[in-house]
Structure formats: C-alpha cells, structure tokens
Amino acid sequence: DADVTQTPRNRITKTGKRIMLECSQTKGHDRxxxxxxxxxxxxxxxxxxxxxxDINKGEISDGYSVSRQAQAKFSLSLESAxxxxxxxxxxxxxDPGQLDTQxxxxxxxxxxx
Amino acid sequence: xxxxxQSPQSLIILEGKNCTLQCNYTVSPFSNLRWYKQDTGRxxxxxxxxxxxxxxxxxxxxxxTLDADTKQSSLHITASQLSDSASYICVVSAxxxxxxxxxxxxxxxKLSVKP
Numbered sequence: 001d002a003d004v005t006q007t008p009r010n011r012i013t014k015t016g017k018r019i020m021l022e023c024s025q026t027k028g029h030d031r032x033x034x035x036x037x038x039x040x041x042x043x044x045x046x047x048x049x050x051x052x053x054d055i056n057k058g059e060i061s062d063g064y065s066v067s068r069q070a071q072a073k074f075s076l077s078l079e080s081a082x083x084x085x086x087x088x089x090x091x092x093x094x095d096p097g098q099l100d101t102q103x104x105x106x107x108x109x110x111x112x113x
Numbered sequence: 114x115x116x117x118x119q120s121p122q123s124l125i126i127l128e129g130k131n132c133t134l135q136c137n138y139t140v141s142p143f144s145n146l147r148w149y150k151q152d153t154g155r156x157x158x159x160x161x162x163x164x165x166x167x168x169x170x171x172x173x174x175x176x177x178t179l180d181a182d183t184k185q186s187s188l189h190i191t192a193s194q195l196s197d198s199a200s201y202i203c204v205v206s207a208x209x210x211x212x213x214x215x216x217x218x219x220x221x222x223k224l225s226v227k228p
Contacts, residue, residue, distance in 0.1 A: 043157075043218045104157050
C-alpha cells in the first residue's frame, strides 16, 4: 500500500552494526506499529505508538528501539544487530475509528550475517 | 494463554474451485477477529473484520464467518482465481480497555491456486 512506505526494502548487514529502518505514512493515522515476521511464524509486535509522545513495548522489544519523529514517521533501530534478527519487518498504521484495521507497508527484508 | 490456530497450514486447489480456511482461537476477552491476505513478499491487507455481534461478513468472493460461542472462524473463498494464491492470516484482538498491543496473530494458511 503506497500510503505506508518503508526504507530500505532490503538490507544486508553484519553482526554488531547499527541499523535503522524507516517508515512513513500519508494516511494521517496517529497509531503506528512495528512487526517482525519469521518464516512459518505469525507476525510479532515489536513496538507500537498511539501518538508522537506515546511509545510502548510489544512482545519482542529486546534488542530494538524506536523513535516517533512525527505523526507520519516511525523508525525502528537495531543498536547492535545479531543474526537471529534476520527477518521480514513490517510497519503498520491504524485508525481507531475503523476498529483499528491495520494498513501495512511493503516490508523490509533484513539479513544479518 | 491467548492463542490463534489456523488450519490447514497449506492448501492447493484448482482455479475455479471453492475452499474454506479455519481459525480457532482461545483469546479472552474477545474484541474482534480479522482476516488478512498476504501476497508473497508484501504486507498483509485487510479482508474482513468482525465484532462479537457479527457472524458473517463478505468482501467480494471472500466470506468470513464467526461463531463466538465455539471460538471458531472460517474464511470461504468462492470461485478461486490465480490471484488468490497467498497466505491468509487470522488475527484476534483481545479487549483490554482499548490497548492495541493485544492483537494475536495466527501463523497463516498458505493457499496455492493452480490453473
């Protein structure tokens, strides 16, 4: 969905490097999320934010940090990447007026060597 | 423990045929249930969302049903097309006073539609 964009789309990095994944949205939603998807597993919530001043940990936040720079921007950082953080990462937004139906970005495929 | 189980894990059908995907959940307290379609390498896209009081909802050739008593949902696809090949994810929202950290995702059913 072009309303939610993620950069980069693919990234290969080495163990110990700092990585930032960026998400931007034009839907005007206050709520934004970062998920991780591993093969054969369901989506797992890393962090979520209900507005610019609100940041909450999800079920697998260890090793990750986030920054909500503006309503439209939500970044995910891996301070020191490790191989088991190799996964597909999705950003999403939602509107509570639509029962929080989520709109996902196209994903970032991250490989940590 | 809140869980969402989907079956089958994978399914192959011929173009034009119908199919039904299953979702069983143990999430409590229940708020709503969503079905998403995820094409390979892309983000999930919402198909339907049902609250406790709804027992069926359609979106084109997709029809979702919900039985809140047995905690089961199904997604029925009619007259399948090659473009229906994707993973279908069942997501259940727990109602903890509005907190949206409470979406429980199933692992998905991978559907392949063959010509």
